[in-house]
Amino acid sequence: MQHSRGIGQTPWVRLTLISVGVVFSVLFLLAPVVFIFQRALESGVGFYVQTLLDPYTRHAIMLTLLVAVVTIPVNLIFGVALAWLVTRFEFTGRKVLMTLIDIPFAVSPVVAGLLYLLLYGNQGWIGSWLDDRDIQLMFAWPGLIMVTIFVTCPFVARELIPLMQQQGTSEEEAGLTLGASGWQVFRHITLPNVRWALLYGVILTNARAMGEFGAVSVISGSIRGQTNTLALHVELLAQDFNIVAAFVSASLLAFLALVTLVAKSLIEWRETRRQQQEEQTA
Amino acid sequence: MAFAIPIRKRVLPGFGLSLGISLFFVSLVLLLPVTGLVMQTADMGWGRFWQVVTDPRVVASYKVTLTAALIASLFNGVFGLLMAWILVRYDFWGKRLLDGLVDLPFALPTAVAGIALSALYAQSGWYGGFFEFFGVQVAYTPVGIMVAMAFTSVPFVVRTVQPVLEDLPLEDEEAASTLGASGSQIFRRIVLPAIWPAWVTGMALAFTRSLGEFGAIIFIAGNMPYVSEVTSLMIFVRLQEYDYAAASAIAAVILLASLTLLLSINIWQARFLRRLHGR
Amino acid sequence: MSIEIRDVNKRFGDFVAVDNMNLSIGEGELTALLGPSGSGKTTLLRIIAGLEQQDSGRIHFYGEDTTDVHVSDRGVGFVFQHYALFRHMTVFENVAFGLTVKPRKERPSKEEIRERVMKVLKLVQLDWTAKRYPSQLSGGQRQRIALARALVIEPKVLLLDEPFGALDTKVRTELRRWLRRLHDEIHVTSVFVTHDQEEALEVSDRVVIMNQGRLEQQGTPEDIYDHPANAFVFDFLGNVNQFRAQVQQGQARVEGHALTQGSWPKDRNGEGLAYVRPYEVDVLKQPEGDDLLPATVELISIIGPTVRLELTAPGSEHLVHAEVPKSRFRPLGIQQGDQVWLRLNNSRVFLAGDVLPPVGS
Numbered sequence: 022m023q024h025s026r027g028i029g030q031t032p033w034v035r036l037t038l039i040s041v042g043v044v045f046s047v048l049f050l051l052a053p054v055v056f057i058f059q060r061a062l063e064s065g066v067g068f069y070v071q072t073l074l075d076p077y078t079r080h081a082i083m084l085t086l087l088v089a090v091v092t093i094p095v096n097l098i099f100g101v102a103l104a105w106l107v108t109r110f111e112f113t114g115r116k117v118l119m120t121l122i123d124i125p126f127a128v129s130p131v132v133a134g135l136l137y138l139l140l141y142g143n144q145g146w147i148g149s150w151l152d153d154r155d156i157q158l159m160f161a162w163p164g165l166i167m168v169t170i171f172v173t174c175p176f177v178a179r180e181l182i183p184l185m186q187q188q189g190t191s192e193e194e195a196g197l198t199l200g201a202s203g204w205q206v207f208r209h210i211t212l213p214n215v216r217w218a219l220l221y222g223v224i225l226t227n228a229r230a231m232g233e234f235g236a237v238s239v240i241s242g243s244i245r246g247q248t249n250t251l252a253l254h255v256e257l258l259a260q261d262f263n264i265v266a267a268f269v270s271a272s273l274l275a276f277l278a279l280v281t282l283v284a285k286s287l288i289e290w291r292e293t294r295r296q297q298q299e300e301q302t303a
Numbered sequence: 304m305a306f307a308i309p310i311r312k313r314v315l316p317g318f319g320l321s322l323g324i325s326l327f328f329v330s331l332v333l334l335l336p337v338t339g340l341v342m343q344t345a346d347m348g349w350g351r352f353w354q355v356v357t358d359p360r361v362v363a364s365y366k367v368t369l370t371a372a373l374i375a376s377l378f379n380g381v382f383g384l385l386m387a388w389i390l391v392r393y394d395f396w397g398k399r400l401l402d403g404l405v406d407l408p409f410a411l412p413t414a415v416a417g418i419a420l421s422a423l424y425a426q427s428g429w430y431g432g433f434f435e436f437f438g439v440q441v442a443y444t445p446v447g448i449m450v451a452m453a454f455t456s457v458p459f460v461v462r463t464v465q466p467v468l469e470d471l472p473l474e475d476e477e478a479a480s481t482l483g484a485s486g487s488q489i490f491r492r493i494v495l496p497a498i499w500p501a502w503v504t505g506m507a508l509a510f511t512r513s514l515g516e517f518g519a520i521i522f523i524a525g526n527m528p529y530v531s532e533v534t535s536l537m538i539f540v541r542l543q544e545y546d547y548a549a550a551s552a553i554a555a556v557i558l559l560a561s562l563t564l565l566l567s568i569n570i571w572q573a574r575f576l577r578r579l580h581g582r
Numbered sequence: 583m584s585i586e587i588r589d590v591n592k593r594f595g596d597f598v599a600v601d602n603m604n605l606s607i608g609e610g611e612l613t614a615l616l617g618p619s620g621s622g623k624t625t626l627l628r629i630i631a632g633l634e635q636q637d638s639g640r641i642h643f644y645g646e647d648t649t650d651v652h653v654s655d656r657g658v659g660f661v662f663q664h665y666a667l668f669r670h671m672t673v674f675e676n677v678a679f680g681l682t683v684k685p686r687k688e689r690p691s692k693e694e695i696r697e698r699v700m701k702v703l704k705l706v707q708l709d710w711t712a713k714r715y716p717s718q719l720s721g722g723q724r725q726r727i728a729l730a731r732a733l734v735i736e737p738k739v740l741l742l743d744e745p746f747g748a749l750d751t752k753v754r755t756e757l758r759r760w761l762r763r764l765h766d767e768i769h770v771t772s773v774f775v776t777h778d779q780e781e782a783l784e785v786s787d788r789v790v791i792m793n794q795g796r797l798e799q800q801g802t803p804e805d806i807y808d809h810p811a812n813a814f815v816f817d818f819l820g821n822v823n824q825f826r827a828q829v830q831q832g833q834a835r836v837e838g839h840a841l842t843q844g845s846w847p848k849d850r851n852g853e854g855l856a857y858v859r860p861y862e863v864d865v866l867k868q869p870e871g872d873d874l875l876p877a878t879v880e881l882i883s884i885i886g887p888t889v890r891l892e893l894t895a896p897g898s899e900h901l902v903h904a905e906v907p908k909s910r911f912r913p914l915g916i917q918q919g920d921q922v923w924l925r926l927n928n929s930r931v932f933l934a935g936d937v938l939p940p941v942g943s
Contacts, residue, residue, distance in 0.1 A: 026473045027392060028486045028494070035393055042389045043401060045382065050407050050457065053419035056429065060422065099332075102324035109315050112322075120569055121329055127565035129515030131535040132554045135542070139339030144547060146342065171332050191666035193315060194633050195728075197653045198660040199680030199735055203316025209683070213670040225409075232412025234518035235535065239542065252414040252518070259418055259522065268422075271415045278410035285410075286403045298717050314633055314653050 054275050061272035064265050072269040080247075081254040081270070084162060088250060089230040092169045096226050100177025101219070105211075108185040109193075119182075122175045130172055134239025137168045142240075160242040165250065168236045173229045177222035184218045185211075221288050228281040232274050340558070343551040355552040363529040364537045367445055371533070372513035375452035380506045382453075383460025384498075390461070391468040408457045413518025420451055421523035443525025448533060451520045452513035459512065460505035467501040468494075500575040504568060511564045515557070584609040584771040585630060585739055590639030592625055592795075599625040600636070601795035607739075607788075609644075610769040612762070614782035617792035618818065623775045624743055626792070630773065631741050632656045643738055659732030659770075663744040665724045667716040673727050674699055674712040680735035698734055705764070706730045722753040729761075733768070742774035746781065758785045779819050783807060791815055813932045816857045823863065825875075825897040827856035827931045834931045837897040842873045846931030854933040856926065863904035864925040865891060867914050874923040877902060882918055884908065891916075895924060 029035065062069055072078060103122065107115055125133065139145050142159045143152040151158065158164045192214065196206040212219075234252040241248040249257060251270055258267035344352060355361070389395075390402055408416065424441040425431045434441050441447050471494065479489045517535040524531045532540075534557055541550035585607040592600040599622045607613050615623040628634035630641060632653035640649045648656055668676050677699045681690055690698065703709040706726040716724055725745060732740060745761070746754040762785050765772060776782050782789050783803040791798040791806065791814075798818075799811040810816040825836045827846075834846040836856055844856070866874065877895035884890075889911040891904045902924070916922060 027476045028480075028489045029388070029392060031486075034486075038385060039389050039393055039395050042386050043397070046386070046401055046404050049454065050404050052429065053416060053423055053454070054407065054411065056423050057415065057419045099324060099328045102321040103328075105317060106321035106325050109321075110318050112318075118325065118329065120566065121333055123565055123569070124333055124562070127511055127515070127561045129517060129535045129557055129561065131517045131538050132515070132557050132561075133336075135538055135550060135554045136336035136340055138542075139343050139547065139551060140336045141339075142547075145339045147339075167332075171336070174328070174332060190315060191662045191664060192668055194653075195660065195662060195666040195668075195731075196679065196683075197314060198631060198633070198656075198658055199683065199731065200654050200657075201679070201683040202654060205683045206315075207317065209679070210668055213668075228410050228412075232415065234412060234414040234417075238518075239539070252412050255414050255418055256522075264422070267418060271418055274412045274415045275419075278407065278412070278415070281410040282403050282406055285406060286399065290399075295717070314635070 054279070057268055057271050057275045060265065060268040068265070069269055072266045073273075075266075077249065078254060078266075078270060081249045081251045082273070084165070084249065085231050085251045087162065088166050088169050089227050091166050092173055092230040093223055093226055095170055096174050096177055097219075097223060099174060100181060100222060103178045104181035104185055104215075105207075108182055109190060122178055125172050125175055130233065130235030131239055133171050134168055134236035137164065137171070137236075138240050141167070159240050160248060162248060164240045165237050165248060168240055169230050169233055172233050172236050173226045176225040176229065177219065180218045180222035180225070181215055184215055188214055217288050217292060221285060224281055224284050228277060231277055337558075340551050340555060343548060344555050347548045347552065351548070352552050352555075355549045356556050360528050360532070361534070361537050361553060364532045364534045367448065367531060368514060368533045368535075371445055371448040371452055372510050375449050375456060375513050376506045376510040378449075378453050379456055379460045379509045380502065383457065383505060383509075384464060384502060386461045387464035387468055391465055405458055405461050408455050413455060413516065414522070416454055417451060417519040417522030420454060420519065421447070424450060424523065442523050443527075443531065445524075445531050447523035447525065448520050448531060451523050452516055455516050455519050456509035456512045459509040460502065463501045463505035463508065464498055467498050471497050500571075504572055504575070507564065507568050507571075511561060511568070514564075515561060583607065584644050585773070586640075586642035586645075587626070587630070588640045588642070590626070590629060590636045590641070592622070592629060592634065592636045598622075598795050600629065603639070603795070603797060605790060605797060605800070607771060607773060609771055611787040612765045612772045612774070612785065613788045613790060614786035615773060615775045615790050615792060616779060616782040616818075617777065617798075619777055620794075621792040622795035623777075623792045625795075627741050627743055627773060627775050630739070631658045631660050633660070657735070657738045659735065659737030659740040661725070661728045661732050661740070661742040661745050663747050665716070665721075665728045665748075667724055667728055667731070669716055671715075672712065673703070673708070673714050673716070673719070676716065676727060677703060677731045677734050680731065702730045702734045703727075705733070705768075720753075721749050722757050725749065725757065729764075733770070737770065740770050740772040742772065744775050744777070746778075747776075754781075761785060783819075791818065793818070810857075810930070813855060813857065816930065816932075821860060821903075823858045823860065823898060823902050824900065825856040825858070825895075825902075825926070825929075826899075827854050827897075827929075828852070829854060829931060829933060834929075836875060836926065839875050840873050841926060841929050841931070843927050844929035844931065846929075847933055850933060852933045854931050856929045856931045858926045858929045860890070860903040860905040862927040862929070863902065864927060865893075865904050865906055865911075865914070865916065866923040866925065867916060867920075869923045871925075874925055877922055877924050879916060879918055879920045879922055882916070893922070893924070 029038070103118070107119055138159055141148040141151065141164065143149055143157075148159065158167065192210050193206050196210045201209070232252055234256070237250055238253055238256070241250070241253055251274055255267050255270045255274070258264075258270060347355075386405060390398065390405075421442050422428050423430050424434070424447060426435055426442070428442075431442060439446065441450060475493050476489050479493050484492065515535060517533070520533055521536060524533065524536075526532055526536060534553065538550045538553050538557075541553065583606040587603055587605040590600055590603045601622070603626060615627060617623045625634060629636045632648070632651065640647055642648065643656075668679065671679070678695050681695045681698065684690075700709055700712070703712060706729055708723060708726055708730070711719060711723065711727070716727070719727065729745075746757055749757065758781055774786070783806070786803060788800060789803050789806050790800040793814050799806060799815050806815065807819060810819060816822055827834050827836050827841070829846050830851050832848040834841045834844070834856065841856065846854075875895055875897065877893040879891055879893055880901065881892040882889065887908050889906045889908050891906065892901045893904060895902045904924070
């Protein structure tokens with residue numbers, strides 16, 4: 022890429038714009054994260070570890086992991102199926118389907134939580150039926166998982182669709198002409214071609230599943246040691262004015278966010294390097 | 304909705320299977336839950352519905368939410384454009400890090416952002432004192448809501464403008480300067496017309512996200528009735544009063560508003576793309 | 583006949599891609615499907631392969647009806663325009679793919695796969711690239727690997743979709759000559775799609791010209807070039823002058839000047855167009871006979887041994903092109919702007935109603 026061309030290349034314009042961007046990003050975006058770690062560690066490492074070992078915190082961590090572990094495979098299967106469907110076939114209703122999966126991104130998570138509460142809570146038409154059979158989904162971990170699946174379902178599909186559209190179908194068609202079955206084509210050609218996008222989709226799903234707050238707070242009831250995920254735990258501790266402990270829990274989630282960003286950068290870096298290689302030889 | 308057989312028979316396998324999984328999932332996860340809301344609001348009757356959604360406290364929350372989201376989106380319009388510009392047009396040390404940093408608000412759980420921002424902008428925090436000096440109180444006021452909304456929706460404008468700016472041929476700008484145009488003329492007459500649809504889309508996405516933001520806001524807003532309550536929070540308040548019907552009515556308003564926004568953005572984007580590709 | 587195409591039709595919405603196509607392709611021949619873009623040639627090729635399902639009509643391979651045989655069982659080798667190499671596999675893995683996906687019973691042993699892959703890689707002269715990835719190869723090399731991958735399964739027919747379309751001119755020319763030699767070696771029935779008339783005429787045993795989903799003409803390259811069946815073929819093969827012509831009582835005229843050589847319908851009267859190739863246009867300084875057309879020289883360009891002239895002449899809406907050997911042009915002493923006389927040799931006249939006949943010969 023050539024950067025010395027086009028407008029805005031006067032040294033002082035350049036310097037001013039870059040400085041404003043960098044300073045602002047650091048103060049506005051980076052500082053809150055640094056601040057989290059600073060507050061979490063202000064009472065010392067001993068207190069930090071002790072807070073993490075608190076049974077309620079441990080339970081919140083386990084519940085958060087459980088939610089992610091169930092959510093990821095479900096949304097992985099859905100995301101792959103949907104991406105295959107809308108990029109490999111033309112059919113009526115295709116555009117409608119693609120708009121529908123954007124809904125969880127557009128809708129307030131609180132509304133999402135409420136939708137599930139109204140349906141599966143004991144006043145809802147499914148919820149009351151389940152209630153008669155002593156099955157409770159709301160204010161319990163199954164509800165947390167259900168609403169998390171809703172909130173995170175677009176991520177995998179959203180990563181796959183543009184890539185699969187751009188890659189087209191000719192490699193898969195080549196596989197078919199060479200005698201491969203449908204499953205062989207999917208397994209040996211499609212999946213390897215999209216594996217990094219798939220991984221990235223999973224990372225995003227995971228980050229959101231572990232950090233979701235609005236939707237789960239509606240249906241959780243925040244019962245300590247039962248339905249409290251890490252994000253809810255942060256709020257609960259803050260309400261107790263146990264601020265440092267709240268920041269300790271928050272620091273775990275902030276760390277997860279940093280890992281997510283690093284993973285994203287690595288995948289992108291790998292992708293641009295591959296593209297550059299291809300451009301060089303082509 | 305009419306989901307029909309594919310227009311042409313395709314040789315690639317898996318149409319039935321992927322359609323089955325997708326429809327099952329979409330119906331069960333996305334569409335079925337809406338029925339609860341529809342039934343709940345249908346039960347309450349128009350008069351009661353209107354009364355709930357025009358309650359002065361709720362109307363105040365609309366105003367607060369819309370105003371804050373609008374200001375936050377405009378802020379991101381400026382900041383996002385600047386970031387997109389320097390990330391595409393300049394090479395400098397730490398550019399990769401800066402590029403990664405832009406995604407931080409998406410990666411950081413909203414509750415975590417919320418508690419960090421509220422402590423940071425509180426009077427005792429790093430920034431609170433600074434703003435206090437100028438007589439501006441951020442935390443526990445509508446300004447705090449704007450800060451939280453702006454923070455959580457930073458990536459939208461950057462990530463929609465960035466690719467368009469990358470694709471913009473530098474030859475266009477060079478051609479304009481050989482014709483005697485000045486830098487600001489080129490920006491206004493060549494660059495801006497090319498990127499403004501993406502720019503508007505980015506701001507619209509940021510706006511949509513801000514309207515629905517909850518986790519980051521409730522920590523910093525102070526949540527004072529009539530002053531710093533957002534509409535998402537009103538649902539919560541009604542739920543805590545066990546007034547499911549009222550909560551549903553407010554949710555229906557938010558849902559309709561965000562679906563309308565989503566649909567408008569999609570249509571707008573489709574038209575813009577068609578114009579770009581001449582189809 | 584190894585491939586029989588019978589009454590095949592294909593539409594995409596309102597667009598008719600293949601319009602009642604009937605075609606036989608001879609065993610061991612290299613056939614070019616030639617036509618402008620949108621003529622349905624690629625669709626027809628994909629229908630033969632089974633990658634596209636025709637709306638009606640049948641396809642036979644060696645007498646056997648393969649219409650309902652799925653593409654993965656049809657035994658065709660297909661080479662895609664943009665290679666469609668599996669980017670995450672090495673060259674070896676790419677070529678071996680067709681053998682490794684066979685059901686266990688039919689699958690050759692590891693050693694045999696290795697042997698067969700290396701043999702076909704040698705055939706395309708790229709055995710040294712076995713361990714590389716497609717992204718490390720040039721366009722021409724990728725296309726040869728794509729060909730090797732299609733050949734290793736010993737296909738009944740080899741189908742190539744614009745095989746040289748994505749390459750630059752020099753590589754293109756080299757590769758198509760190489761393909762011709764390769765075909766002479768292995769003699770597998772092959773069909774390739776192209777929009778480049780030069781490529782089709784140079785490489786193939788037979789040329790099939792398509793337009794708007796229909797067959798316009800088929801024959802050997804020489805046949806097609808020397809005896810275009812209709813105005814479309816003349817136009818499409820290119821490099822031809824057009825004159826408004828009238829046929830009256832068995833005599834064709836351009837602007838009242840009778841044509842002495844050439845062919846036209848002798849038994850009908852009417853308006854039409856006369857087609858004359860540039861090297862069939864004689865340029866004379868003096869009017870020596872009444873079959874000459876007056877013209878004005880607009881531009882003279884000398885390209886090696888040939889002199890190309892652009893002229894304006896009554897009866898032609900476009901510039902008339904003429905090609906004259908330099909040795910014959912020099913003595914005439916013609917300058918730009920001069921008034922000259924043209925004799926049209928070997929012209930072909932098509933009457934208005936015949937200009938775009940529905941089906942060629």
